[in-house]
Amino acid sequence: MNILLLGSGGREHALAVALAASPRCDELYIAPGNGGTAAVGENVLLDAEDPAAVADFARETGCGLVVIGPEAPLVVGVADAVRAVGIPCFGPGAEGAQVEGSKKFSKELMERAGVPTAAYASFTDEAAALAYVRDQGAPLVVKADGLAAGKGVVVATELSQAEDAVRACFDGAFGKAGATVVIEEMMTGPECSLLAFTDGETVRPMCTSQDHKRALEGDRGPNTGGMGAYAPVPIVTDEEHAAMVDALEKTVAQLHAEGIDYRGCLYGGFMLTPAGPKVLEFNARFGDPETQVVIPRLENDLVEVMLAVAEGRLSEVELRWSDRWAVTVVLTSAGYPGSYEKGKVITGVEDAEAMDDVTVYHAGTALTDAGELVTSGGRVLDVTALGDTFEAARDRAYAACEKIQFEGKTLRHDIGLRALRGRAAWDE
Numbered sequence: 001m002n003i004l005l006l007g008s009g010g011r012e013h014a015l016a017v018a019l020a021a022s023p024r025c026d027e028l029y030i031a032p033g034n035g036g037t038a039a040v041g042e043n044v045l046l047d048a049e050d051p052a053a054v055a056d057f058a059r060e061t062g063c064g065l066v067v068i069g070p071e072a073p074l075v076v077g078v079a080d081a082v083r084a085v086g087i088p089c090f091g092p093g094a095e096g097a098q099v100e101g102s103k104k105f106s107k108e109l110m111e112r113a114g115v116p117t118a119a120y121a122s123f124t125d126e127a128a129a130l131a132y133v134r135d136q137g138a139p140l141v142v143k144a145d146g147l148a149a150g151k152g153v154v155v156a157t158e159l160s161q162a163e164d165a166v167r168a169c170f171d172g173a174f175g176k177a178g179a180t181v182v183i184e185e186m187m188t189g190p191e192c193s194l195l196a197f198t199d200g201e202t203v204r205p206m207c208t209s210q211d212h213k214r215a216l217e218g219d220r221g222p223n224t225g226g227m228g229a230y231a232p233v234p235i236v237t238d239e240e241h242a243a244m245v246d247a248l249e250k251t252v253a254q255l256h257a258e259g260i261d262y263r264g265c266l267y268g269g270f271m272l273t274p275a276g277p278k279v280l281e282f283n284a285r286f287g288d289p290e291t292q293v294v295i296p297r298l299e300n301d302l303v304e305v306m307l308a309v310a311e312g313r314l315s316e317v318e319l320r321w322s323d324r325w326a327v328t329v330v331l332t333s334a335g336y337p338g339s340y341e342k343g344k345v346i347t348g349v350e351d352a353e354a355m356d357d358v359t360v361y362h363a364g365t366a367l368t369d370a371g372e373l374v375t376s377g378g379r380v381l382d383v384t385a386l387g388d389t390f391e392a393a394r395d396r397a398y399a400a401c402e403k404i405q406f407e408g409k410t411l412r413h414d415i416g417l418r419a420l421r422g423r424a425a426w427d428e
Helices: 012-018 051-059 071-077 080-082 103-113 126-136 159-170 238-257 291-297 302-309 349-353 390-403 417-421 423-427
Strands: 002-007 029-032 062-069 120-123 138-145 153-154 182-184 191-198 203-211 215-218 220-223 228-231 264-273 275-282 325-332 356-363 366-367 373-375 378-385
Touching: 002 012, 012 191, 012 275, 012 291, 012 302, 012 356, 029 051, 051 062, 051 366, 062 080, 062 302, 103 120, 103 182, 103 238, 103 275, 120 220, 126 138, 126 153, 126 159, 126 349, 126 378, 138 159, 153 159, 159 182, 182 203, 182 390, 191 238, 191 366, 203 291, 228 390, 238 264, 238 275, 291 302, 291 325, 291 378, 325 390, 349 356, 349 390, 378 390, 390 417, 417 423
Parallel strands: 002 029, 002 062
Antiparallel strands: 120 182, 138 153, 138 182, 191 203, 191 264, 203 228, 215 220, 228 325, 264 275, 325 378, 356 378, 366 373
16 A cells, blocks of 8 residues: 655654555655655655645545654644545544643643643643742743643743743743643653554553653753653563553543544653652654654554554554664754754765664755755754663664764763663662
């Protein structure tokens, strides 16, 4: 069958590689794709956030499956439009995508479902929000309610930071996304991601993974879209894993009970608190860069799994996972997540991929008319390695990183170090 994949990042390249490897896949279209996806499919110029345009393209090219990578097309209802023309789609409709598109909706859903999460309050009035912040005191987490390209969350360790974050939201720093503000207690503990495939009734959890959000080593500096990840997470106990799965199952059951048909990936971001796992956030799609370490460990045919999700028959599928470890290190442009230059020539990708068990996923790359690979984003490449041990995978990923060069190449050198040192490392 022909397949259409929406998105342009490292997540989409990882999905594209897995989809293209399936014997079920004939033509793979990626809209808009990047410099890496062009090697496994056809990059196409298509507005991924235009529901009618996506549905028309899928129908005209005879696609039997549409896979939606990023959150923005989900929130505007692309999945609804695709299903309306009779094409199976992996990704929730606009109603279900509110689990990510509105933090207020997500928190209220968790309350109704009985899912553990941080205490919170939401506001549409600046004065009321500031009064609440002053009453609660720091530390607090201030979140713009809507999608803000990963920039609408401030972890405020001081009262002034929380006040500034509230003012920024209501002053329009995040547009309509900041018209409602959610203020949460700050939880403590290691973070862990647990993603699941779901067709709205059956839930099939993937393997645990852990992202590194801060730009600088030692988990310092500003939040980013992710500087690296690994899977699985060795510090998670059986009891914690069961609690996270339970939270995902309760959430899907609640959505179903409320008449919301959720088909796709449900991403649970958890904090492993002393009182047990609590949900930090839900996303309505695969994580980035978690996908780059989760999907390489999946032994099932990804097309088969996604079709089962889209067609409401996930109960027929049992997931199979490799027992190998996966580590990805993100190479970024100098200055990221702030301003950065584009168009820097990239070399050494082929040398890195010539190594055993190494795959380089493209996140922010483009091909020039002359065929040169150049940087086109803040997060440029995800260098992913598999290994029989955590240490082997990690060492292989960093060795591969050394083979890749571009002006301003930046990376963290401590991805996964805490996990190697055990649970106590998070208390240091």
